[in-house]
Amino acid sequence: MCGRYAASRRPEDLAGIFEIEKWDVEETLAPDYNVAPTKEVYAVLDRPVKDADSPRPVRQLRKLKWGLVPSWAKTPEGGARMINARAETVHEKPSYRRAFTSRRCIIPADGYYEWVTGTAERDLEVEGKKKRPRKQPYFVTPADGSVFAMAGLYEFWRDRTLPDEHPLAWWVTCSVITTEAETTPLAVAPGEGPRALADIHPRMPLMLTPDRWDNWLDPADTDPDALRDLLAPPPTGLMRAFPVSTAVSNVRNNGPELLKELEGPEEGTLF
Numbered sequence: 001m002c003g004r005y006a007a008s009r010r011p012e013d014l015a016g017i018f019e020i021e022k023w024d025v026e027e028t029l030a031p032d033y034n035v036a037p038t039k040e041v042y043a044v045l046d047r048p049v050k051d052a053d054s055p056r057p058v059r060q061l062r063k064l065k066w067g068l069v070p071s072w073a074k075t076p077e078g079g080a081r082m083i084n085a086r087a088e089t090v091h092e093k094p095s096y097r098r099a100f101t102s103r104r105c106i107i108p109a110d111g112y113y114e115w116v117t118g119t120a121e122r123d124l125e126v127e128g129k130k131k132r133p134r135k136q137p138y139f140v141t142p143a144d145g146s147v148f149a150m151a152g153l154y155e156f157w158r159d160r161t162l163p164d165e166h167p168l169a170w171w172v173t174c175s176v177i178t179t180e181a182e183t184t185p186l187a188v189a190p191g192e193g194p195r196a197l198a199d200i201h202p203r204m205p206l207m208l209t210p211d212r213w214d215n216w217l218d219p220a221d222t223d224p225d226a227l228r229d230l231l232a233p234p235p236t237g238l239m240r241a242f243p244v245s246t247a248v249s250n251v252r253n254n255g256p257e258l259l260k261e262l263e264g265p266e267e268g269t270l271f
Helices: 011-018 077-081 097-102 119-126 210-217 224-229
Strands: 005-007 032-035 040-047 058-066 084-086 104-109 111-115 137-142 148-158 170-180 203-205 239-243
Touching: 005 104, 011 040, 011 058, 011 104, 040 148, 040 210, 058 104, 097 104, 097 148, 097 224, 104 170, 104 210, 111 148, 111 203, 148 203, 148 210
Parallel strands: 058 170, 084 170
Antiparallel strands: 005 032, 005 111, 040 058, 040 104, 104 148, 111 137, 137 239, 148 170, 170 203
16 A cells, blocks of 8 residues: 655656646645645646647646545545555546546655554455554665656545635545555665565555656546556566654654664564
């Protein structure tokens, strides 16, 4: 899954990486080293600009709320639970399938946090029988320092209790697509602890390599079968993981110190 991540890159840096054509200074977000559900996050998307002379899609950097609210939802209350969409079923789930065919985005990150637990508890979580307690946090990031481009979906929701001109009349929300975690060795593994991402958690955010960005973002690509091909896991051996402070477990903590690599798991935690 993806329940927490870090996003510290400046919008001007993201603009260069993703060839952004439009972003509003008013939507600038501060670096966030502990992004949690319901927070506002950056997303890259291709969409025509309202009232523009041309209807062509424009590559934009937009500020969205993490936790997708389907357009048909009566209230936005379920958004906090819809932070992830499974790659295996995203094309058929009512909450995601419309967005999958026409409203796809990339959610840029430095990397994501995941908490290690024992094998037996992890098996129970996969079966849906037990919620896994969080223990030693690890930070997972591209080994080469590049951006972690998470595949995402976005959706519009209209708050019918507000007039059209109200700035909060429309919500734009998003979800991160996840896939099975890699079982192959990490590019850089910690000195002690997990040797593969699957040793940390059975799921991981689906990272899109640059060769898939344009096709994933193109709203003209609406064929579910072709789009599902883009959900194939990236090449293995691209990631590294290292233990970080348990301070990240408290969402109120936020700062670059959360990304400091520890020599090993903190005392009293598990690998």
